[in-house]
Amino acid sequence: MAHTQVVIIGAGPSGLLLARLLAMAGVRTVVLERHSRAYVEARIRAGVLEPGTVALLNEAGAGARLQAEGLPHSGFQLAFEEQTHRIDLLALTGQQVTVYGQTEVQKDLGALHLAAGGIIHYEVEAITLRDLAGRQAGVEYLHNGVRERLDCDFVAGCDGAHGVSHQAIPAQAVQRFERVYPVGWLGVLANVPPVSHELVYANHHRGFALCSMRSQTRSRYYIQCAVGDRVDQWSDEQFWNELQCRLPAAMASALITGPSIEKSIAPLRSQVTEPMRYGRLFLVGDAAHIVPPTGAKGLNLAVSDVRFLWEALTGFYQHHDERLLNEYSSRALLRVWQATRFSWWFTALMHRFTDDPAEHRLQVAELLNLAHSRAASQAVAENYIGATF
Numbered sequence: 001m002a003h004t005q006v007v008i009i010g011a012g013p014s015g016l017l018l019a020r021l022l023a024m025a026g027v028r029t030v031v032l033e034r035h036s037r038a039y040v041e042a043r044i045r046a047g048v049l050e051p052g053t054v055a056l057l058n059e060a061g062a063g064a065r066l067q068a069e070g071l072p073h074s075g076f077q078l079a080f081e082e083q084t085h086r087i088d089l090l091a092l093t094g095q096q097v098t099v100y101g102q103t104e105v106q107k108d109l110g111a112l113h114l115a116a117g118g119i120i121h122y123e124v125e126a127i128t129l130r131d132l133a134g135r136q137a138g139v140e141y142l143h144n145g146v147r148e149r150l151d152c153d154f155v156a157g158c159d160g161a162h163g164v165s166h167q168a169i170p171a172q173a174v175q176r177f178e179r180v181y182p183v184g185w186l187g188v189l190a191n192v193p194p195v196s197h198e199l200v201y202a203n204h205h206r207g208f209a210l211c212s213m214r215s216q217t218r219s220r221y222y223i224q225c226a227v228g229d230r231v232d233q234w235s236d237e238q239f240w241n242e243l244q245c246r247l248p249a250a251m252a253s254a255l256i257t258g259p260s261i262e263k264s265i266a267p268l269r270s271q272v273t274e275p276m277r278y279g280r281l282f283l284v285g286d287a288a289h290i291v292p293p294t295g296a297k298g299l300n301l302a303v304s305d306v307r308f309l310w311e312a313l314t315g316f317y318q319h320h321d322e323r324l325l326n327e328y329s330s331r332a333l334l335r336v337w338q339a340t341r342f343s344w345w346f347t348a349l350m351h352r353f354t355d356d357p358a359e360h361r362l363q364v365a366e367l368l369n370l371a372h373s374r375a376a377s378q379a380v381a382e383n384y385i386g387a388t389f
């Protein structure tokens with residue numbers, strides 16, 4: 001029977017970063033991914049990296065292109081009622097974030113791990129997990145039409161919200177906390193220069209808008225849409241008109257529009273699974289938790305989980321010490337709940353959820369409080385930068 005030390009399910013950022021760090025520590029892994037390499041490398045996701053995320057990517061040896069091409073952002077803008085308030089991350093926390101697309105992180109990690117001889121099986125089907133609570137865990141799967149079995153010491157469930165890992169846990173062994181928000185985000189990627197050199201989060205009575213970017217020549221814009229909207233209901237022209245409408249006039253008139261190269265709708269929801277471990281299975285990243293995208297925390301939380309699990313597994317293999325494995329879930333969940341709270345607060349501050357006019361007035365009052373209170377702005381900045389991990 002084939003055996004490896006850690007089977008990693010999913011070759012998203014969590015799976016690849018964990019595989020890379022474990023390989024550097026001499027721990028053997030096999031990564032099993034449902035989709036093709038081309039598919040996973042083309043998925044458009046968020047692009048704001050906390051300092052802790054950049055640090056771990058550097059430790060993994062995946063920092064070269066990130067250092068060269070990532071855009072350091074020392075602040076971001078909150079727009080509301082024809083005004084803007086800048087959250088000066090650098091002045092308020094001494095740190096900044098880096099704008100670098102998750103697609104690029106994904107490509108960098110994949111290339112690095114494969115070049116170092118790492119094993120990633122793409123287009124694997126019908127994965128089942130065996131004996132997670134027993135002495136000998138394992139996986140079975142179909143690869144190139146052949147049924148394979150692999151025994152392992154541990155399974156890292158890095159297969160996102162729709163993967164098999166979290167479903168393999170008996171319902172009574174975990175608690176799931178879920179919240180569904182009554183809106184979605186319609187996102188457009190376009191080869192146009194960004195309207196502002198910093199991200200702009202806009203509160204408007206018609207709904208939220210976000211101006212983000214991937215480079216000096218590629219912009220990523222979002223508008224809040226109805227939960228049931230379909231992409232084909234939104235022409236490029238309708239999208240640009242609605243975005244302009246939700247930005248302060250001076251910014252709207254400076255907006256450069258162009259044909260979309262990607263357009264998609266994402267629902268807003270949050271979910272946390274507790275604990276993030278079941279026997280020999282450890283849940284990592286989106287497989288364990290989903291946050292609404294408003295604070296750009298999804299990828300950063302996935303990376304902090306990876307750090308905690310990497311430390312725990314190297315402690316086990318190098319020093320026969322199980323302490324950090326036993327503490328993995330509680331260490332990770334501390335940060336998960338912090339980020340869940342911030343994402344929920346920021347989402348509630350910026351979106352239109354109801355027709356109640358008091359909702360918007362309360363939001364504007366809170367935004368004005370942020371604009372006038374250094375203490376309130378500092379709390380936002382600290383959360384945006386993320387707790388140290």
Ligand code: APR
Binds near residue numbers: 009163
């Ligand atoms: N078998 C194998 N692989 C699977 C399976 C399965 N049954 N189900 C899903 N996968 C793969 C997906 O195809 C994907 O490549 O697992 C990977 C999970 O990757 P992500 O969804 O990117 O999750 P994660 O690596 O935890 O990264 C979290 O991604 O979704 C964003 O906002 C999120 O930025 C955050 C980050």
Ligand code: PHB
Binds near residue numbers: 045213294295
């Ligand atoms: C993005 O660039 O896609 C992005 C940026 C910030 C967010 C969410 C998404 O809060």
